[in-house]
Amino acid sequence: MKASVLAPAVLAAAATACGPSERPPAPAPFWVQGDVIAFADPSSRSSTVVVEPVRRGGAARLSLTGRLVWDEDATVRVFPPVSGRVARIATDLGRTVRKGDLLAVLASPDFGQAQADTARAEADFRTAEHNLARVRLLQERGAAARRELEQAEADHDRARAESERTRARLRLWGGERAQDARVDQAFPLLSPVGGLVVERNLNPGQEVRSDGTTPLFVVSDPRRLWVLLDVTEKDLADVAAGARLVVHAQAYPNREFAGRLDRLGAGLDPSTRTVHARGTVANEGGLLKSEMYVTVDAETPRPGGRLVVPARAVIDENGRQFVFVEERPGRYRRTPVSLGAEREGAVPVVDGLAADARIVTEGSLLLEAAWAGGGKS
Known part of the structure; x- marks a missing residue:
């Protein structure tokens, strides 16, 4: 199917080469000049090259990978202010405690x-x-x-x-x-907040120190979690604080968890070249767990939507993206574009296309082959 657009040109060239020497050469079916490829007969490409105007999508949707952690605004890591030995443990992992409840007793x-x-x-x-x-x-x-x-x-x-x-x-x-x-000498270790005991790091008779680096207990409210995200430079235009988040966990493929993007970092991480972002997600039924890896869809509605192009229209060359823009019937310009992440066969346009541009959506690979061959001749 893709080769058919060039078949007439190949047959014409073969007929010219094999015919009598006195027959005049057939005109070239297309020519290439710089980034432009033009056909002598615009109607010859109508069956294999489809041109459509760029369209505006709805809300900008960006797919990110995230990691769930405890909500630090509702989490306390309990360290002993005194050194001593664990005399008694009054609670355990997974139990609900109120503010001021006894967690353990230390002989200090x-x-x-x-x-x-x-x-x-x-x-x-x-x-x-x-x-x-x-x-x-x-x-x-x-x-x-x-x-x-x-x-x-x-x-x-x-x-x-x-x-x-x-x-x-x-x-x-x-x-x-x-x-x-x-x-x-019986020191009561109390919970400073109400919540769920999500971590316990002590045993009866264990010696503990006031300068230890491991908390004896971690108490948190698991009804809401933080989701940590890394946003690439290319995707920064697609996200903003306040955006609605839809969180998907591999453990629950048919469930969606609603959240919101709270913070977007002020600078890039020099090692990963990404911006750290943080959101919150409602943990319905306590299904989500801390340290889970999740997929997050971030939506940032824009007035009038944003330009999107079909993924099949994009030519990828060594990490750079191009599309063929129709200048007039039969004449196409190979145009570099900056694109976002593909989703459901559509790619958001960050830069490089005008709102009224018409692009090749079918046959772009054939035009690319013709452009490359014409450029070398």
């Missing part, structure tokens, strides 16, 4: 020291209060000097400040559970 000498400091500060504060009251009474009766009262007041203020400091440290470490006067 550091926490015991903090408890002892608080108890001692409380005792000193009570003693300072009693001493201040006694000196005030004596001073009122003239049995104590003014200097003794001032000293008692200063001791009282220092004791109160130390008591508040040590209690604040216990509140920071252990919340309300740490406010009693016991010194038991």
